[in-house]
Amino acid sequence: MGLTSQSTGIGVLEHKLSIEKSTPVDRVIALAGNPNVGKSTVFNNLTGLNQHTGNWPGKTVTNAQGKYTHKDKNFIMVDIPGTYSLMANSVEEEVARDFVCFGQPDATVVVTDATCLERNLNLVLQTLEITNRVVVCVNLIDEAARKKIKIDYNKLSKLLGVPVIPTNARSNKGLDKLMDAVYDISNKDTSAHPIKITYDDIVEEAIKMIQPKIEEIIGGKINSRWVALKLLDSDDTLLKSLNDFLGFNLLDNVELAGLVDAAKKHLTHNGIDSDQLRDKIVTRLVKIAEELSLSAITFENKQYNHIDRKIDKILTSRVFGIPVMLTMLGVIFWITITGANYPSQMLSTFFFWIEDRLTDFFVWVGSPKWVHELLVLGIYRTVAWVVSVMLPPMAIFFPLFTLLEDLGYLPRVAFNLDNFFKKACAHGKQSLTMCMGFGCNAAGIIGCRIIDSPRERLIAIITNNFVPCNGRFPTLIAIITMFFVGSFGGFSQSVLSTLFLTGVILLGIVMTLLISKLLSKTILKGLPSSFALELPPYRKPQVGKIIVRSIFDRTLFVLGRAVSVAIPAGLVIWIMGNIYVGDLSLLSHCADFLDPFARLIGLDGYILMAFILGFPANEIVVPIIIMSYLSSKTMMEFDNLSQLKQLLLDNGWTWVTALCVMLFSLMHWPCSTTCLTIKKETQSWKWTFISFLVPTLSGIIICFIVANLARLLALV
Amino acid sequence: MAGEQITLNSLPLGKRAKVKSLTSDGTIRRRMLDLGLVSDTVVEALQKSPSGDPTAYHIRGAVIALRSEEASKIMVEVN
Structure with missing residues (x-):
């Protein structure tokens, strides 16, 4: 099967960035830099925008633009993809190079990492070969100071012939000076005389x-x-x-x-010959960078990376690497499960108290019964469920996960797992995109841009849905708590829940690998491509910022999306449950229709319909199941999980049903947002359809096997 | 054993060596050059991943993990 750039969506990275100037005198500034040097932080702090930041290479995969005003001028800052080089070895590099060269920016800021300056200077020199109007921003100077790395900025600036500005963007240090320098150099009247790079x-x-x-x-x-x-x-x-x-x-x-x-x-x-010419060019640049670094940088502590290496020795060691990784995952789940328990109950108690007051209100104003039922029992109750089930785990999980990102742990996960992915003929960076999927599969799929090889990128896209996103965690957690660890109580219960959840996640990872291998052997044949993964220095996480960012940027965003889907879904469910055709409600008709097939895979018609109606957002699957059961039975009051369990048992659930719901939740079609993202990223309906089909079929097959094995062995 | 050339993947952990030549071509060669793996660059093998591959190397101030396939196409000289 031919993998043209059209069919694999490599064309999606826009080669031409369109810049909207509000006035013709606005100055356009390109923001370049190696991956993982804090480029996004510089961008955010200058423009006031919120590009997500994290400590691992290749994370900025979209091109963002932002505006800021300095002195009397407006600046439009364009965040171009982070690259190590402008030699166009990948699509990102091509985009970056084209913008620096043909985008005709008034200045280019190259953000560099003070702790790894020599390597970063390579990009600075390549940029200087294209344009004179460059400002070098040496970021992360606090980290460098901590590692006792001394940099003579004046000397470096003299040698390079362009301004060199030390900054620590995380604490806004030096950004004023950076803006001054950009102001000066983007002024067409000033001349710049950067270093001349000559070859033999x-x-x-x-x-x-x-x-x-x-x-x-x-x-x-x-x-x-x-x-x-x-x-x-x-x-x-x-x-x-x-x-x-x-x-x-x-x-x-x-x-x-x-x-x-x-x-x-x-x-x-x-x-x-041409290979040797390339060698000569690159070698020359690397050597100049080496000379520059020798004359401008002193390492007072030769062992400046000592602590990082010590940590790596444990986190990626033969014996402890994988166990530590699993433990860490487990601890995050444990904190999420136990921490979410009480707020969840409090929220649902609170929401149901409100529900009673709303009911009182509707009775008091004497509104028709159906208005009350539609608004309160339909819409309000669905939303209340979504919020009380979703909010607490998300508000705990997102910050914890962001903390790991910020520390720089994710590349170590990729390092630990690479061999498995290699054996599956997939790309090592797929473990990074897989980790992103834990937050949101759509985000994980956009993240697949860090994989250059079109074949491996498609594999990563198709399999991303096998890790449960945050919308599916609460479903999994609720079912585990109700059906599998219920009677123990206390600490041991939460530990058991955690183990169970970790097991489910591991199953997702195993499926990812199996399906990757299967795809590599069938429709996406090929060998693993080259792999070079940077293990960035560990950084001190900014705990306060993480909490604020992950709650406002991620939690509320995801919750908002879930609620906006829950409102129409609640409405639809209520209407379907209350419009009767013959003896049965529309809802029951649909569920009856789906029921025979659903039973085959261990579910029932209502559950399968909840998954179908949950297509816009996985978060609403459990609330829809509850609403459906409630609308077909007499109304009951319930505000905690044991009452919920009773409702499910009353509707014929067994532990096999619960298990199949979990498995199907882990493996079914991606949500609508994710599907649209896949379409956008691959530029192909075919691959979108395959991404839809692969997890769905896997789920159906596995649930079928589990349900029928249980029946055959008479376990239920 | 000074002066002996070996492939980078056979460099023992904790040892340093100087890059002598790259035997790869095309994109992989360019990638390696971009990492700063030009002639006479000092590389130190830091550690292997739990399953033995890839290996992390210290290259020009950065820590880079390379799979054995890539590392076997880099000739180095142990000092």
Whole structure:
């Protein structure tokens, strides 16, 4: 099967960023930098926007724009993808390069990591080859100070010939100076004289052969020396972007084409073929970065990474690596389960108290019975359930998970699990996108952009749904608590719940690997591609910020979405439960229709319909089940899990039903938001459909086996 | 054993070596160059993942995990 960029959605990364200036004098600033250097933090703090930040490479995968005003000017800041290089080895690098080069920004800020400056200087030098108007932002200076790394910024600035500004964006330190420098350098009247990067004589001779002609053709719009170098390097992607930018094909110029041929011959004649030219260019840049770093940076403590290595020795060790990982996952679940228990009960008690008052109110105003039932028992009750079941676990889980992200633990998870993914012929970074799926599968699928290989990216997209998102956790937790650990009580109950939940998650991970392998052997054949994963330094997490950010940015966002879906869903359920066709309500008709199939896979018609109606958001599946049971039975009051369990038992649930609901919750179609995201990311209905089908079929097959085994063995 | 060239994946943990050449080509070669793995770069093998592969290396101030497939295409000289 051909994997064209169209069919795999690589075309989705917009090659041309459209910038909206409010006035023509607005200055456009490109924000470049290696992955994981705090680029998003700089961006957020300057523009007041909230790009999600976390300590692992490649996390900023969307292009964001924001505005800020400094002195008398408006600035539009464009956050371009974090890359190590502008050599266009991946789509991100191509986008970044094209924006720096053809987006014609008034200045480019390269954000670098003070603790790893030498490596970051490579990107700075590559940027300086394209444009003079560069400001180097040396971020994370607090971390560097902690590691006793001394940087002579003045010297570095002199050597590079552009401003070098130390910052600690997390605490807003140095950002004023950064804005000053950007203000100055984006002023067209000021001139900049950055470092000249020269290569060995033969390469320089070849450049000289073609540069004047290029200058003549394209004028001063783009750095002709750099274009010359790229033409010698036969960089097709650049040539394409360049031609798009110019509106004509540069090499259509016969004279230039001839010169380029001659210059290339000059190179090969002297023993430099295209691979070697690339080597020479990169080596030169790396060596200059090394020299710069030698003269401007002193490591007072040679063992500055000592603590990180010690932590890594434990967290990724042969013996403890995986157990520690599972324990950590378990502890997070345990805190979530136990911590969510009481607030959940309090919330539901509170909401049902409100419900009674609302009922009193409707009785008092003498409204018709159906109005009260529709609004209170239909809509209000569904929303109340969603909020009281969802809010507490989310408000606990999100901050804890963000904490791990912020610390830098996720890349270690990828490191620990890589071999499994390699054996499944998948990409090691898939474990990162899988982890993102714990928060939200749609986010996990967008995150798959960090995987370059189209084949492996599709595998990661299709299998992302096998880890339960936050909308499904509460369902799993509630069922575990009711049916599997109920009678123990107290501490041992919460530990058992945790173990059970961890088991379910592990099953999800095993399915991810199995299906990845299966896809690799069938419709997405191929070998694992190259893999280089950075293990960034551990960073001190900003606990306060994490709590605020994860509650406001994530929890309330997800909750808002769930509530906005719960309102119409509650309405639909109530209407379906109260419109009668013959003897039965519409709801019962639908459930009856689904029932035979649902029974085959251990569910019942109402449950299956709840999953179908829960397509817009998984959060509402359990509330819909409850509403359906309630609307077909006499009304009852209940405000805790044991009453809920009784309701479910009354409707024929056994532990096998509970197990199948959990398995089906783990493995069924992605929610509508996720499906739309898949469509957007793959640009293909076919792959969206496959992503829909794969988890659904897996769920049906596994539930079928479990339900029928239990029946055969007469376990129920 | 100074001067002997081995592939990076056979470099014992805790040992340092100098990069001598890359035997990969195309995209993988470029990736490796981008990591700063040019001639004479000092690389230290830090540790293996629980299942023995990939291995984390200290490369120009960064810690990078490489699968054995990639590391076997990097020739190094142990000092």
